[in-house]
Amino acid sequence: EKLGIKAYNIKDNPKIDGYEMGIIVSGIYGGQCKEELIEFAKGLTHQNIKSALLVTSSMKEVSPNKLIETLSLKDIDVIKDEYKCKGSFLVMGMSHPNKDEITRAVAFVKKALENA
Numbered sequence: 001e002k003l004g005i006k007a008y009n010i011k012d013n014p015k016i017d018g019y020e021m022g023i024i025v026s027g028i029y030g031g032q033c034k035e036e037l038i039e040f041a042k043g044l045t046h047q048n049i050k051s052a053l054l055v056t057s058s059m060k061e062v063s064p065n066k067l068i069e070t071l072s073l074k075d076i077d078v079i080k081d082e083y084k085c086k087g088s089f090l091v092m093g094m095s096h097p098n099k100d101e102i103t104r105a106v107a108f109v110k111k112a113l114e115n116a
Contacts, residue, residue, distance in 0.1 A: 002106050003113070010040040021116055022049035022076075023109055024067070027087050028058035033067045041070040051077040053112050055105050057087030057097045083108040 005023070008014035016022065022044075026033050033056075052071050056064055061084055068078050085101040097105070 003109055005113075010036060013040075016044070016048045018047070019049045021051045021053055021079075021113070023053045023055060023112075025055040025105075026057075026064065026067070028056050028062055028064055031058075031060070031062050033064045038066055038070055041067055041074070044071070044074055044076060046075040049076055051079055051116075053079045053109065054082040055109065056082065057085050057101075079112065081108075081112070 008016060024037070024041075026037055054064065054067070063082065063084075071078050083105050085097045085105065087097065
C-alpha cells in the first residue's frame with residue numbers, strides 16, 4: 001500500500017508477466033524459504049520479471065540461497081542488495097518483524113525502485 005504497487009500472494013498462483021522488477025518478500029525458516037516459493041520461482045522466466053529484489057525475515061541473518069539459485073537459473077537478475085530483518089519462530093522473536101523493521105523495508109524497496 002505504501003509503495004503504490006500491486007502485491008500478489010503465491011498461494012493464488014498469480015499470472016505475473018512483463019515486470020522489470022519483482023519484489024519477493026518471504027520469511028526464511030531453518031535457513032530456507034518455503035518450498036511453495038521455490039516452486040513458484042521455478043515457473044518464472046525472464047519474460048515475467050527481469051530482476052528480483054529480496055526482502056526477508058529470519059531468526060538468523062541468512063540469505064535464501066536456494067531461491068537466489070532458482071531465479072538465477074531462470075535468467076532473472078537477483079539484485080545483490082537484499083533487505084534482511086529479524087523474524088519470529090514459535091514463541092521466539094514474536095515481535096518481529098516490528099513496525100520499525102517494516103518501515104525500513106519499505107524505505108529499502110522505495111530506494112531500489114528509484115534506482116532501477
